[in-house]
Amino acid sequence: MNNSRLVAIVVIEKVINENAYSNIVLGLELNKSDLNDKDKALVTEIVYGTLKYKYTIDKILSSFIKKGFESLDSFVLNILRISIYQIRFLDKVPSFAVVNEAVNLTKKMSNVGAAQFVNGVLRNYLRDDAAVYYNEKNDIERLCFEYSFTKALVKLFIKQYGIITAEKILSGLNQKPDVTVRVNTLKLTYEEIWEKLIENGYNIEKGYACLDAIRIIKGKNIENNLLFNEGSITVQDESAMLTAHSMDLAPNLEVLDLCSAPGGKTTHIAEIMRNTGHISAFDIHKNKLSLIKENLDRIGIINTSCDVMDATIYDSNLLESADRVLIDVPCSGLGIIRKKPEIKWSKHIKNIENIVHTQRKIMENASKYLKKGGVLVYSTCTLNKEENEGNIDWFIENHPEFKIQPVFYGDLKNINYSDSGYVTILPNEYMDGFFIAKIVKL
Known part of the structure; x- marks a missing residue:
């Protein structure tokens, strides 16, 4: 496959229609293609850009597709999506070239009628490039369109952070990650x-x-x-790197990492401990243990064992066995949208309540595995306060034998240190959104 737009559409089809992970399917399709490095870079730009701005693009297209998206073949809809993205957001590709490429590709992959339809929609869009597609007097509609987030997510961030910080978060989540x-x-x-x-x-x-x-x-x-x-x-993202540094690690400690795959934080812990002591790396998914082991072998880690475990189920064999416990709990992932833009529209706010329940069960068990005087670090890659501050406040309220110990990573504009001691890292061009709390067992 040597047409960059076609490769991009194949990836987008799998992400949107089959719930595939963008980073994984993109890598697979690029490796299968005959594209040169320049064209691979274009595919990557189109894929991530189209997924990032899908809400905005669909809002625009809905003005021209009167019968609704359901009336269109999936390929035709996605060629319109990538074309609007290129015209609106990419300066390096002339608009006429985008339209011609879209028409020719539709003709080749679909039929002449579909190609004429694509041509009509794109040329109608180009006739009035100053058109406004939302209510300019409504802040939520403006933020949704400008940053391309669903109303549910925009409302969530405004409710939890206020509109000024919410807009900073939306902007940060749209930054292109190095x-x-x-x-x-x-x-x-x-x-x-x-x-x-x-x-x-x-x-x-x-x-x-x-x-x-x-x-x-x-x-x-x-x-x-x-x-x-x-x-x-x-x-590894710098936000994630800060997790191991929060654990007060030293040589010869006994450490548990309860949600370890793919092993980035586990191996970092081992490096800081200079390959001494012992780390037990667990994950609920047996197939993911191979990812951890690959990383351990590649890096040369010899102090770590890997086993399958459901962290929500208590294991009495681990009672007060660890000096340090890390729980990088499963979460809604709202802080890593820079890298996985499909999270913008694939995550449903109503499912967060179930996630919180899981996170609290893991915290309960982890706290029992910790020795007196030990350190428990709770981290997430989300910005939803129910999963972050809400969980920590609940835990401390119900476990007076634990206290939060403040951490400090430097005086940086995007790192918010709460009065309670936990830390929220807002996304920017350098870091993903993240949350870290260090808890000590008295």
Whole structure:
């Protein structure tokens, strides 16, 4: 397959129609294609951009498709979506070229009638590029259209954070993420890894919030790099890197990681502990244990064992067995929309109540596994306060033998330190949205 727009549509079809993960299916389709690096970059831009702005694009298209989207073949609808994205949001592709490409591809993959329809919709859109598609006097409609979020999510963020911070969150979640890597000083020093990346042609910068981080500004796929394959670096967002640094780690501790896959935080804990002590890495999904083991082997970790476990079910064998416990609990994922834009419209707010119940069961069990004087770290990659502050406040209220211990990562504009001691990281161009609470057993 060597047509970049066709590859993009194949990916979008699977994400929208089959609930596939954008990052996984995009990688698979690009690897199968015969595209050069430039065209692969275009496919990536179109896929993530179209998914990111799907709400806005669909709002525009609904003005021109009077019979509703259900009347259209899925391929035709998605070629209209990627075309509107390119015309509205990409400067490097001329509008006439986008229309011609869309018409020709529709003619080839569908029929002449569908191609004429695509041509008509796109040319009608181009005739009035200053048209307004929402009520400009309504803040919620403006935010939904401008940042391309559903009304449910916009209302949630406004209710929990206020409109000013909510808009900052929406803007941050639309930022294009750079690749960030964590250095493994079990193998090489930070300076040695820095020099080797430069020698390999990477344009790099120091991390924004974490001393272990290097930001990859430009360069080839880092996971094809020898430094990655040898375990000297691991791809990880800086927000996630801060989790292990919150655990007061030291050599020879007994550590439990109850929701471990794919192992990014587990391996970071092992690196900080210099491969001493013991880490028990658990996950509910047996098939995901292989991902953890691959990372352990690649990085050279020898102090970690992996086992299947449902963290919501209490295991009496673990009672007061750990010096440190990490629960990076399953969550709604609203903080990582930069990397998985389909979360904008694939997550339903009404399901959050069930998630909170699961998170609290995991917290209850984790607290029992901790020794007196031990540290429990609770983290999520969401910005929903019910899953974050709400859970911590509930836990502390019901467990007087625990207290929150404040953490500090530096005076950065996007890191909010609460009076209670927990931390909310707002998304920006450097970091995903995240929440961390450090709890000590008295």
